[in-house]
Amino acid sequence: MQPYTFTPIGLIRSPFKEKFGIPRQPALAKSARMTLQLLPPFDQPDTVRGLEAFSHVWLQFVFHDTLARGWSPLVRPPRLGGNAKVGVFASRSTHRPNPLGLSLVPLLGIDTTAGVTLQLAGADLLDGTPVLDIKPYIPFVEAVPDALGGFVDGPPPTLTVRWSDTARQQLASQPAATELASLIEDVLAQDPRPAYQDDPERVYGVRLYHSNVRFRIAAGVAEVLEIATVA
Numbered sequence: 204m205q206p207y208t209f210t211p212i213g214l215i216r217s218p219f220k221e222k223f224g225i226p227r228q229p230a231l232a233k234s235a236r237m238t239l240q241l242l243p244p245f246d247q248p249d250t251v252r253g254l255e256a257f258s259h260v261w262l263q264f265v266f267h268d269t270l271a272r273g274w275s276p277l278v279r280p281p282r283l284g285g286n287a288k289v290g291v292f293a294s295r296s297t298h299r300p301n302p303l304g305l306s307l308v309p310l311l312g313i314d315t316t317a318g319v320t321l322q323l324a325g326a327d328l329l330d331g332t333p334v335l336d337i338k339p340y341i342p343f344v345e346a347v348p349d350a351l352g353g354f355v356d357g358p359p360p361t362l363t364v365r366w367s368d369t370a371r372q373q374l375a376s377q378p379a380a381t382e383l384a385s386l387i388e389d390v391l392a393q394d395p396r397p398a399y400q401d402d403p404e405r406v407y408g409v410r411l412y413h414s415n416v417r418f419r420i421a422a423g424v425a426e427v428l429e430i431a432t433v434a
């Protein structure tokens with residue numbers, strides 16, 4: 204078969220500046236917001252005319268940050284503890300023969316004052332992710348309430364999130380502190396640690412917007428230790 208070439212129609216701007224900490228699916232961090240800025244020649248209001256009537260959109264995008272790692276027939280989903288293997292096509296792994304992702308996200312608004320920017324919620328994408336296509340979500344065709352979810356049937360367990368006094372004080376001086384606090388809680392509740400790590404003393408750092416959030420996890424509780432501004 205001949206190879207096909209596709210051109211990105213837009214770029215994602217998201218709070219996630221690195222892969223660590225990004226939720227594994229969009230609905231898992233409801234407070235995460237992102238934008239999709241359309242690129243020329245697609246950044247004209249005509250391309251999104253009528254889209255505002257839909258509450259959700261499908262985004263097809265490139266896993267551009269992991270392209271170089273190729274793919275293998277079997278993968279180890281984090282949801283199975285990182286040990287059991289399933290076929291790549293039975294997974295949402297980023298390491299696929301064609302490194303394409305698919306996310307269903309709430310459409311909050313469309314700004315056409317300068318180019319075209321979509322306001323989106325529930326981000327599971329790295330900042331700078333190239334988007335290949337947008338399609339409206341059609342509930343009567345695509346909502347399947349009694350569908351089987353295989354090894355990902357139901358949401359994953361979540362952690363309780365607590366704040367140290369230091370982190371609370373530092374939060375107050377961060378821009379958009381309330382939104383940042385919700386985002387931090389959503390991200391940490393998902394337990395971003397690799398599946399095989401369980402060291403209660405280990406301090407992790409995750410970058411969200413322009414903040415570096417340091418935390419540790421013990422006995423089902425994630426504690427926010429510190430929030431520093433990244434230069």
Ligand code: SAM
Binds near residue numbers: 226303304305
């Ligand atoms: N909802 C999409 C899907 O099902 O195709 C993505 C699922 S994938 C498991 C989500 C993970 O992809 C995130 O947790 C993050 O680690 C990774 N990711 C997000 N954006 C990426 C990018 N541009 N390049 C590589 N990996 C990315």
